Amino acid sequence: MKTKFLFPNHFERIGWFILIPSSILGLLNFFEILEFKFLEIRVFAIYSEMFPSPSTFFGFVSNNIANEIFGILFIIGAIFIGFSNEKHEDEFIAKVRTESLVWSVYANYIILIFCMLFFFELGFFYVMLFNMFTILLFFIIRFKYMIYMSKKNLNYEK
């Protein structure tokens, strides 16, 4: 089937190769188990603000780019996984994909609303940090699960 906006099937494997290491390294970096001191460099910033130093607008700041690298790699990997053609792509798979996407948007924002009500200050900052990635994560989990279930539910009559 001809599809719009989807990557070729082999991009899915590439996606997993990017997603798994980047999420492990990203989490280790987040919990400060691993530190990437050598990634502390001067970068161009459109806007940067960190109390108590003065904010920077269109200038250079010192920043550890480990979280940026892992974040971007996670997003690229997740998009490759979620938006590659399945080995055998057809309109049924396309429907499952669309429905999973709707489902994940709902799930993501229901959780976000819950967190808005019960997480505050720095606590909510951490929620936002994870929320950037959960929508793709929920989508991939839901999509792969629905494909798996549709295969499992085939009634084996001849």
Place this chain on the structure above:
Amino acid sequence: MKNNLKVERAINSITQQELAKKIGVTRQAINSIELNKFVPSTVLALKLSEFFNKPVNEIFFLEETD
């Protein structure tokens, strides 16, 4: 919408897998059409009609709720 795909398959003694392959879709697609869980596109309906050599509306039927 309802369909008698399963009956047509039985008449032609063809499995879901074989039909899926001939039409160029997944077996899940055929299975979910038979279970009335999935309404196929016009293209797929026409392909099935061509395969069984029957008009589309002898394979697929509207229900009152449609």
